[in-house]
Amino acid sequence: MKKLILPFLLVISPFAMATTSHEIEATLEDLELKSYIQTTSGSKEYVWKSSTTCSTKGSGKDVLYPGLKAVSYYVCPDKTISHIQPDSTGYNGWEGYCGQTAVSNVTSMLCNRHMSPKSNDYYGTDASPGQHSSTMKKSLRKIFTESPARNTCPKVTWNTRASWSGSGFLKSVKGDLFGSTKKVRRYRTATTYVEVTPTPVLLNSGGFNYHWVTVVDIIKNKNDDHGCDVVVNTWGDQKTLTCTNFVNYGDHSGLGEHVSLGFDK
Numbered sequence: 001m002k003k004l005i006l007p008f009l010l011v012i013s014p015f016a017m018a019t020t021s022h023e024i025e026a027t028l029e030d031l032e033l034k035s036y037i038q039t040t041s042g043s044k045e046y047v048w049k050s051s052t053t054c055s056t057k058g059s060g061k062d063v064l065y066p067g068l069k070a071v072s073y074y075v076c077p078d079k080t081i082s083h084i085q086p087d088s089t090g091y092n093g094w095e096g097y098c099g100q101t102a103v104s105n106v107t108s109m110l111c112n113r114h115m116s117p118k119s120n121d122y123y124g125t126d127a128s129p130g131q132h133s134s135t136m137k138k139s140l141r142k143i144f145t146e147s148p149a150r151n152t153c154p155k156v157t158w159n160t161r162a163s164w165s166g167s168g169f170l171k172s173v174k175g176d177l178f179g180s181t182k183k184v185r186r187y188r189t190a191t192t193y194v195e196v197t198p199t200p201v202l203l204n205s206g207g208f209n210y211h212w213v214t215v216v217d218i219i220k221n222k223n224d225d226h227g228c229d230v231v232v233n234t235w236g237d238q239k240t241l242t243c244t245n246f247v248n249y250g251d252h253s254g255l256g257e258h259v260s261l262g263f264d265k
Contacts, residue, residue: 046205047245049229052238054082060114064147071114073104074236078187080198080216081108082233086118098212098234099131102200103139105214105233109184109198111153113143130210133160133259136200140261154182156263164258169250170226170243173199176262177215186217186231198233201260203249210256218243 054074058081061070073083083104086097100117107113123139126132131139137158144153161172180197187193199215213232221229226243233239241249251258 046203046209046211046239046241046249048239048241049245050240052077052240054233054237060108060112062113062115063152064113064150071104071116073108073114076233076238078216078231078238079193080184080186080233080238081105082214082236082238083108083117084236085234086116096130098210099136099200100139101234102212102214103136103143106140106198106200107143107153110182111144111151113152115143130212133162133202133257133261136212136261140263144263156180156182158261158263160259161262162257162259165251166247167226169258169260170228170247172262173201173215173230173250173260174218176260177218180263182263188217188219197262199260199262201232201250202257203246204252204254204256205249206252207254210254213239215260 054076056075056077058073058075059070060073062068071083073081076082083101085101097117100120103120104115104117107115120139120143123142124131124135126135128135137160140158144156144158145151148155161176164172176199177196183195183197185193186196194217196216200212201215202210202212204210211234213234215230215232216238217231218228219231220227221242224242224244226247228243229240230243230246231238231240250260
């Protein structure tokens with residue numbers, strides 16, 4: 001196989017090569033057409049402990065731009081939001097939208113600003129496949145500080161959390177998920193909930209199988225080496241994986257980043 005030299009793979013952040021499908025019910029403006037979002041498989045599949053279908057359809061607008069068309073998303077049984085990831089574009093699915101989708105998840109839940117993943121390119125783009133964490137950080141900072149007098153986002157500063165390994169990765173994500181000041185309710189049952197800050201994290205299950213997910217909870221699992229499971233929103237649905245797999249995917253051996261995003265006051 002011919003060796004492919006791409007210097008910026010050191011900052012790669014896509015998941016343009018994962019396998020998933022989710023039935024989408026389009027908005028009334030789209031004549032209720034149905035389609036499937038599907039991308040090709042990477043070198044190694046992610047191992048999920050369980051999957052939850054987020055079947056309740058939601059729709060909302062960006063409060064700063066009420067003249068724009070409403071955006072469709074899914075509300076999961078725990079009341080968190082999972083946006084639909086658009087198809088990858090470019091040669092061989094070069095431009096994946098998992099990073100932009102994670103940004104939409106965060107802004108919907110923390111700001112009540114409902115923005116389509118593709119529209120997030122307005123706030124930041126880069127030459128890498130998918131989005132690099134620095135671009136996502138820049139986009140989130142712009143979104144959260146745009147038109148301060150009317151902006152419904154909390155006044156925080158987004159930063160990248162990088163250069164960790166093993167259990168330090170899990171500790172870092174837990175700190176942002178449970179330790180941040182601006183939170184949303186995630187219902188574990190119909191009557192009990194935990195307050196969390198949705199946290200974007202880059203995972204890699206092998207090769208170029210990179211994917212940004214939005215962590216919405218970490219729950220106890222005594223059978224796991226780290227004692228927990230991680231709940232993430234992705235592809236319009238919700239997935240649970242063991243903390244052992246989560247740590248392995250975060251502390252991967254690939255060329256790309258080891259990174260998550262969180263905010264400071």
